Amino acid sequence: MLELADKLDRINRSVGAAVRWLALAMVLVQFGTVVLRYVYGISFIFMNETVLYLHATLFMLAGGYTLLVDGHVRVDIFYGLCGPRGKARIDVFGALCFLLPSMFMIAWFSWPSVRNSWAIMEGAISVGGIPASFLLKSLIPAFCGLLIIQGLACILRDLARLREENAAA
Template sequence: MSCCITFSKRCICFIDQINEWIGKSVAWLTLGMVLVTFVIVVLRYAFDLGWVSLQESVAYMHALVFMLGAAYTLKHDRHVRVDIFYQRCGAKTRAWIDCLGSLLLLLPVSVFIIWSSWEYVADSWRILEGSRNSGGLPGLFLLKSCIIVMAVLLILQGLAQFVRNLLIALGQNSREAQ
């Protein structure tokens, strides 16, 4: 049993590290969005210039921040939660609630996202889809692939959260599990 717990904690740590790295990396895109938006505004109003690709790059960055940052948000418990009863519960009860939430909500929804978007993404890859706008960015198929990447990262983080909370609910050392 101790060997399984040690292996579980290593897996949790590995998944947490992946999502931590991805989350911190894509966070820099928010700075990029601000800077590119500033450039777009200056070019448009000061020089009467504009490029579709520049405008689309802001939308691409915005999509990447939300899709690739979702698991990071879950890891840091910053997702939307109704805390009416949850905040009053003890640590073990909260851990059981989180386990059930992962099993009954997060994991099925993430699997559904993969299942329902698979054809959409595959069709985009088949034609190597780019922007529909003249002068737009190529590689829309890569951006659409992030839908599946997001769901996979959420599944991994959901499993890590589930195991972490299960260890807490079963009375294992919660400090090591986190």
């Protein structure tokens, strides 16, 4: 089980390593936009949309990586009081009852919009913007897929931890 979990982890580790550079690109494009606007009085809509696209891509594709490194905010008053066994149980319950069902629902309900956007090759959000809204919408099922992959890896790892502790007891 741990070998499969490690393989699933590698997917989000690779995606995280790639998309982290979007943060730098986003800062540089935003800096250029500000300089052009306030120093030279020039504004380009495509530059503003570039920041939007970079921001959306970074946060949507880094969701699975954030779960991998346990970077999501936990709103659970009992989790911190639990030992490793209790934490593993809470994590498995949360992934099976909340994470996976919500990701499947979001993917299911967003798919018609994504499919239609690709069918018409949906264009720019604003006149003069980037003519690729279909790519932005595609981030939704990608986000769901990456979180499902990482959720499964976390479940496998937690089940292995519980099995080890049962065997030791």
